[in-house]
Amino acid sequence: MKINIDAYAGFCPGVRKAIQLAEQQIKAGKKVAALGSLIHNERELERLRQLGLNQIDQDQFEKGKATSGSLNETLLLIRAHGISPQLSEQIKTQNINCLDATCSLVTRSQKLIQQYCEQGFEIVIVGKKDHPEVKALQGYCQDRVLVVFYRGDERKILQKEKVLLIAQTTIEEDRFNYFTKKIMKGVDELVVKNTICPIVKNRQQQVVNFSKQNDVVVFVASRNSSNSKILFELCRKSNPRCHFVSSIAEINREWFSEANSIGLTGGASTPVWQLLEFKKLIEHELNL
Numbered sequence: 001m002k003i004n005i006d007a008y009a010g011f012c013p014g015v016r017k018a019i020q021l022a023e024q025q026i027k028a029g030k031k032v033a034a035l036g037s038l039i040h041n042e043r044e045l046e047r048l049r050q051l052g053l054n055q056i057d058q059d060q061f062e063k064g065k066a067t068s069g070s071l072n073e074t075l076l077l078i079r080a081h082g083i084s085p086q087l088s089e090q091i092k093t094q095n096i097n098c099l100d101a102t103c104s105l106v107t108r109s110q111k112l113i114q115q116y117c118e119q120g121f122e123i124v125i126v127g128k129k130d131h132p133e134v135k136a137l138q139g140y141c142q143d144r145v146l147v148v149f150y151r152g153d154e155r156k157i158l159q160k161e162k163v164l165l166i167a168q169t170t171i172e173e174d175r176f177n178y179f180t181k182k183i184m185k186g187v188d189e190l191v192v193k194n195t196i197c198p199i200v201k202n203r204q205q206q207v208v209n210f211s212k213q214n215d216v217v218v219f220v221a222s223r224n225s226s227n228s229k230i231l232f233e234l235c236r237k238s239n240p241r242c243h244f245v246s247s248i249a250e251i252n253r254e255w256f257s258e259a260n261s262i263g264l265t266g267g268a269s270t271p272v273w274q275l276l277e278f279k280k281l282i283e284h285e286l287n288l
């Protein structure tokens with residue numbers, strides 16, 4: 001039996017940058033606190049906590065419940081999802097030092113929304129309303145922004161003259177295409193910006209290829225990672241023997257019966273060290 005680790009697995013560049021920034025500053029002796037969860041991976045978060053990274057609840061902070069006093073001499077790390085201009089202003093007003101790890105692709109979306117909003121466009125974001133990236137994006141055009149996710153949501157569009165259609169970076173291509181087709185029919189001037197992250201898009205094809213190359217696939221990720229859920233569904237479509245796990249205890253030996261190869265992969269928030277750890281444990285479990 002061969003156990004293969006997906007060569008393309010691991011953090012996306014945005015998440016990698018945020019983690020590296022945190023690690024560098026902590027090593028340099030700085031106090032660092034992430035505004036919100038840096039990554040959807042409990043074990044990686046625990047590793048960072050052990051290094052000294054603190055975390056501040058973003059909702060509480062926005063409500064003013066984490067005061068500048070409690071952040072004295074602390075660098076506030078803005079995660080890859082970015083923050084709204086209103087929150088950015090709030091941080092400035094409180095004289096808090098920031099370490100901005102907003103992914104450059106997210107910054108691009110923020111700028112596009114701001115630019116088209118200033119030109120009088122209604123902004124339609126295809127994404128999850130409560131996703132931190134989407135919450136922040138909405139702040140760039142507060143009065144004229146609509147988030148669509150489910151089929152039929154396009155009926156909520158208020159202004160039919162000028163619309164910018166834009167995507168959450170991690171949304172599925174099919175979902176974005178659905179809204180593009182639907183909205184195209186009823187809008188005079190539609191600008192479509194497919195801002196789905198190219199790394200996410202490539203990753204989808206890579207996961208499909210990898211799952212076809214292995215008899216059984218173990219997909220390692222946290223259950224609260226939306227990007228991982230999408231990848232896993234694609235994985236399972238191409239190989240029904242694909243299993244989602246977030247801990248080694250969930251592994252079932254029976255999955256591997258009569259298999260010649262096991263593939264280990266994960267989402268953009270699954271570190272490679274975790275896949276290596278799973279590999280060792282599976283080898284041990286199966287006496288390989």
Ligand code: SF4
Binds near residue numbers: 103199
């Ligand atoms: S836009 Fe892409 S690279 Fe940037 S954080 Fe999101 S998934 Fe990662």
